[in-house]
Amino acid sequence: MRIAIFGSGYVGLVTGACLADGGHHVTCVDVDSERVARLRAGESPIWEPGLEELLRGNLAQGRLEFTDDPAEALEDARVAFVAVGTPQAPDGSADLSYVDDVARRIGELARRDLLVVNKSTVPVGTAARVRALIEEGLAARGAGHRVGVASNPEFLKEGAAIADFKHGDRIVVGTEAAEDEELLRLVYEPFNRQREKIIAMDIPSAELTKYAANAMLAAKISFMNEIAAISEAAGADIERVRQGIGSDPRIGYQFLYAGAGYGGSCFPKDVAALAHTARQAGCEPRILDAVEAVNAHQKGTLLRRLDELLPGLAGRTVAVWGLAFKPRTDDVREAPALHLVRGLLAAGCTVRAYDPVAAGTFAAALGEEAARVEFTDSALDAARGADALAICTEWEEFRAFDAEGLAERMAGRLIVDGRNLYDPARVAAAGFAYASVGRRTAG
Numbered sequence: 557m558r559i560a561i562f563g564s565g566y567v568g569l570v571t572g573a574c575l576a577d578g579g580h581h582v583t584c585v586d587v588d589s590e591r592v593a594r595l596r597a598g599e600s601p602i603w604e605p606g607l608e609e610l611l612r613g614n615l616a617q618g619r620l621e622f623t624d625d626p627a628e629a630l631e632d633a634r635v636a637f638v639a640v641g642t643p644q645a646p647d648g649s650a651d652l653s654y655v656d657d658v659a660r661r662i663g664e665l666a667r668r669d670l671l672v673v674n675k676s677t678v679p680v681g682t683a684a685r686v687r688a689l690i691e692e693g694l695a696a697r698g699a700g701h702r703v704g705v706a707s708n709p710e711f712l713k714e715g716a717a718i719a720d721f722k723h724g725d726r727i728v729v730g731t732e733a734a735e736d737e738e739l740l741r742l743v744y745e746p747f748n749r750q751r752e753k754i755i756a757m758d759i760p761s762a763e764l765t766k767y768a769a770n771a772m773l774a775a776k777i778s779f780m781n782e783i784a785a786i787s788e789a790a791g792a793d794i795e796r797v798r799q800g801i802g803s804d805p806r807i808g809y810q811f812l813y814a815g816a817g818y819g820g821s822c823f824p825k826d827v828a829a830l831a832h833t834a835r836q837a838g839c840e841p842r843i844l845d846a847v848e849a850v851n852a853h854q855k856g857t858l859l860r861r862l863d864e865l866l867p868g869l870a871g872r873t874v875a876v877w878g879l880a881f882k883p884r885t886d887d888v889r890e891a892p893a894l895h896l897v898r899g900l901l902a903a904g905c906t907v908r909a910y911d912p913v914a915a916g917t918f919a920a921a922l923g924e925e926a927a928r929v930e931f932t933d934s935a936l937d938a939a940r941g942a943d944a945l946a947i948c949t950e951w952e953e954f955r956a957f958d959a960e961g962l963a964e965r966m967a968g969r970l971i972v973d974g975r976n977l978y979d980p981a982r983v984a985a986a987g988f989a990y991a992s993v994g995r996r997t998a999g
């Protein structure tokens with residue numbers, strides 16, 4: 557099938573590469589011409605395991621193309637996915653301006669029957685809004701094709717995006733006509749062989765499913781962070797509590813970690829947008845408000861700990877390990893490390909930072925302040941001369957505790973761990989003071 561995809565970011569690019577790999581012919585369109593040029597050369601603008609190989613293979617086979625011209629992408633397309641950003645607007649709602657732009661362009665340019673599929677995370681009612689914009693464009697030029705609209709939210713996780721797309725738990729498809737559902741079944745046929753994964757429903761339910769899923773996961777994290785605060789105050793150990801409750805299959809071990817707060821391009825904006833939708837619909841989002849409030853507080857936990865344990869922060873050197881909002885991605889949007897590093901710089905600290913892949917995106921997000929951060933090529937190099945080490949992201953390479961390497965390089969003996977990577981007794985025995993989340997400070 558010929559498929560167009562609007563937006564070549566984390567979601568659009570992975571969707572395009574995977575659909576092409578499944579045998580479809582995909583044209584990805586993006587407004588960013590520089591990005592399009594890099595993609596045409598087989599270079600991925602984002603760091604995602606396995607993506608560049610997939611990109612190159614399908615470019616070479618001629619099944620995957622990139623353009624900045626929507627007319628070209630729509631020329632033969634039977635299905636057009638919308639995978640553009642839906643960032644947070646100042647009032648907390650989802651900013652739909654990029655989605656609206658795409659809908660207008662489709663209204664102006666569609667030359668044949670088309671199914672437009674919203675893959676971006678968008679509030680309930682957006683499919684209807686997209687349809688209205690497209691129909692306006694069609695009517696203005698007297699075009700009579702049928703343009704259907706469907707909702708197909710994306711559940712991939714950055715860092716495991718390709719496996720999630722190809723072997724995901726479910727494919728949620730919201731349609732209002734049987735023929736649209738049938739078309740989407742054909743699109744997903746290559747990824748729906750082992751067992752039936754398509755969960756078909758009406759469009760508003762599909763739109764809400766994505767927000768409900770992200771809000772539930774964010775709630776699990778904030779819940780654990782609240783239990784961590786109680787653990788710390790009451791003298792319990794959150795890691796023991798986590799294992800104790802996770803063993804109950806009704807609770808499960810996944811997403812049960814206390815930490816430095818959730819970040820990323822999805823949870824913060826999606827929880828805010830769902831709360832906004834709730835208010836608009838006349839519902840009070842009590843749980844969602846609490847999830848956000850706990851997270852806002854939690855993001856300050858590392859800075860508060862450093863301030864408490866390293867009196868007189870000004871002039872101190874702090875090593876920061878992990879800049880991405882989670883491991884196996886270079887995405888730093890809303891990352892706890894951004895919050896920490898900005899706070900350390902404001903307090904007058906010298907910051908030496910290391911991340912296996914996210915230094916570039918982190919520097920870009922910091923802007924001018926990046927000039928005040930020294931980015932290093934290895935974790936141990938960041939620790940050189942540091943009074944304290946702060947751990948923000950649980951990259952695998954940080955997980956083995958290297959007492960000797962740190963002791964040799966650090967000037968001080970303080971580790972503040974936002975991911976509970978180490979056994980407190982072992983770190984204390986090696987002569988370090990060790991503050992983690994939801995456990996008593998050791999050493």
Ligand code: NAD
Binds near residue numbers: 586678713
């Ligand atoms: P992104 O910012 O990485 O990519 C968006 C891309 O869209 C950019 O390359 C931008 O240049 C392009 N774009 C903007 N306007 C355009 C237009 N009019 N025509 C063509 N291209 C245009 O965003 P993302 O992380 O891929 O997220 C996209 C959507 O998917 C969001 O709604 C997000 O909430 C949702 N989502 C993201 C993830 C994730 O892990 N990143 C997971 C599931 C769902």
